[in-house]
Amino acid sequence: MKRQLILMIMLLSFLSSCGNLKKAAEADKFNYKVEQFADLQLLRYKVHGFDQLSLKQKELIYYLSQAALEGRDILYDQNGKYNLIIRRLLEAAYLNYTGDKKDADFVKMETYLKRVWFSNGIHHHYGCEKFAPGFTPEFFRGVLEKIDPAKLPLEKGQTLAQLCEEIFPVIFDPKVMPKRVNQADGEDLIQTSASNYYEGITQQEAENFYAGLKNPNDSTPVSYGLNSRLVKENGKIYEKVWKVGGLYSPALEKIVYWLKKAEGVTENDTQKAVIAKLIEYYQTGDLKKFDDYCILWVKDLNSRVDFVNGFTESYGDPLGLKASWESIVNFKDMEATKRTETISNNAQWFEDHSPVDKQFKKEVVKGVSAKVITAAILAGDLYPATAIGINLPNANWIRAHHGSKSVTIGNLTDAYNKAAHGSGFFEEFAYSKAEIELNDKYADLTNDLHTDLHECLGHGSGQLLPGVDPDALKAYGSTIEEARADLFGLYYLPDQKMIDLGIIPDADAFKAEYYSYMMNGLMTQLVRIELGNNVEESHMRNRQLIARWVFEKGTPEKVVELVKKDGKTYVRINDYKKLRELFGKLLAEIQRIKSEGDFAAARNLVEAYAVKVDPVLHKEVLERYKKLNLAPYKGFVNPVYQVVANPNGEVKDVKVSYDEGYAEQMLRYGREYSTLPNRNE
Incomplete structure (x- = not known):
């Protein structure tokens, strides 16, 4: 019996080795590298095991992925109040350029646009400094002047000259909004940071405002300031809350739409309750409901599919209070x-x-x-650059x-x-x-x-x-x-x-x-x-x-x-x-x-x-x-999911593919998942 056990172990070891060799051979065929520019390299990731999931799990991942991608514009605006205008202006210039695409200024403009996509704004995603465009203001203005104004992100009644006068210093002047997050000791960290979490507020005013909300005897405090912009208007300081009907409502409405679709194909009642509570939080902006959602999410241990969706990490706020929007959809690697x-x-x-x-x-x-997870989609502050590990709630x-x-x-x-x-x-x-x-x-x-x-x-x-x-x-x-x-x-x-x-x-x-x-x-x-x-x-x-x-x-x-x-x-x-x-x-x-x-x-x-x-x-x-x-x-670069449906609309399968390029993906996201106005005030 002991000998048979040893032989069985040896056989299993051999079969495992064969499996590993097969997996390695398959991995060799997968092209992980996409492209490299500036100080950045784009890779692909393989969603190992997706085809082995049940149809219901695949459908759930699809709906959660759509909810994830709908939050894209939120992060751009959080990272800087002009980021959405600048991204849309650059994309219009890129798509409608009629000159020689080997021209040095065009190549530099293309690289700059790719960096804006990567950083979800005009500041480096990691170092937080504003990166230099490389191309000249004269070149950029010349490109824009040749484009149909209807294709430009102009406000009602606004001329291109007026838009350029407002936006060009933000792009080209290194002294204007130089740091997204400033951590220099002794400086006013809010007034010297370009991130869009405060408006007309000093650091001391913000610290006093939130200190005044806290009760030192509260053993279960909410995360004050997590889901809002703090503003001062007419001498009054108050919060503009990110919720349906509030700030970022158009994007949050889309997120809620897809979460409700996901709610209909959940794996179990616990997972359904998690999604329902998240929807309730988005609809109300109530931070107590966010805590309730976090507790339900922590207790959901039996679902194979999981996700993060929301205002989560506070690294983008110099005071570490307000959270950037992010999402990851995943399933357990058993x-x-x-x-x-x-x-x-x-x-x-x-x-x-x-x-x-x-x-x-x-x-x-x-x-x-x-657990070890397999990422199925990355979004918001987890895309394109991402974490390799997550521990939540905070x-x-x-x-x-x-x-x-x-x-x-x-x-x-x-x-x-x-x-x-x-x-x-x-x-x-x-x-x-x-x-x-x-x-x-x-x-x-x-x-x-x-x-x-x-x-x-x-x-x-x-x-x-x-x-x-x-x-x-x-x-x-x-x-x-x-x-x-x-x-x-x-x-x-x-x-x-x-x-x-x-x-x-x-x-x-x-x-x-x-x-x-x-x-x-x-x-x-x-x-x-x-x-x-x-x-x-x-x-x-x-x-x-x-x-x-x-x-x-x-x-x-x-x-x-x-x-x-x-x-x-x-x-x-x-x-x-x-x-x-x-x-x-x-x-x-x-x-x-x-x-x-x-x-x-x-x-x-x-x-x-x-x-x-x-x-x-x-x-x-x-x-x-x-x-x-x-x-x-x-x-x-994310994989692409496509629903295969019967003529009556019933989902038959969800397919995953990996052949979309970086610029191709970013431009598609700009067409399909861009719901916020240029200015969110």
């Missing part, structure tokens, strides 16, 4: 989820053994669920009382990995052959595991002390929270528990992620920043904060070094064990800051380690990277 379920099932063990002070730990970890009290859902997006990490192999990037910046071999052997796995730990456990770990305002860290809150989750993952990757659970293969695997993380935080993420600029984006600040802090604290023992070899700078890790201890110490401090709402400590930590850049090292990194002819930022 096999890969076994890994994340193992992690989430042991959440209490990880919480109990965390290096943070006991008073900051949760005595009982509730409702931590985790409200601390909901996490504490009801838990959270964590996902790793498997088919997106797969697409990134496929596109990255053979690029030469790691070989250029890794210290030696030993680090390259570690990366080749373990990196795909350990990177996914770090994402799992970050999302599944990191964001859901710890607790605020009673009476601490969830927004106490203000503009530094996002950076501190991302550092907290990253450190949780880094601390536990080498733990024997990971090996005991069968998640990580051996005691050396974690070193691949440790080296990659330190190399990125100390050096290589600088390829995403223009020479002379500081670090602005919260995730980049988080990584530099961690890397610079442990580098400095470990300097006496040379735990990590920056060394020169053949005239180039490299990261060398001399003591991985000590490095883990340093990660643990920083995690303990950052959890204390979060739990106590220690704004001064958060500010000091971020400003000391996360913001400033060594200009000499920066210049070297940029020069080395340039020779590789790579793009530091990547995003995705």
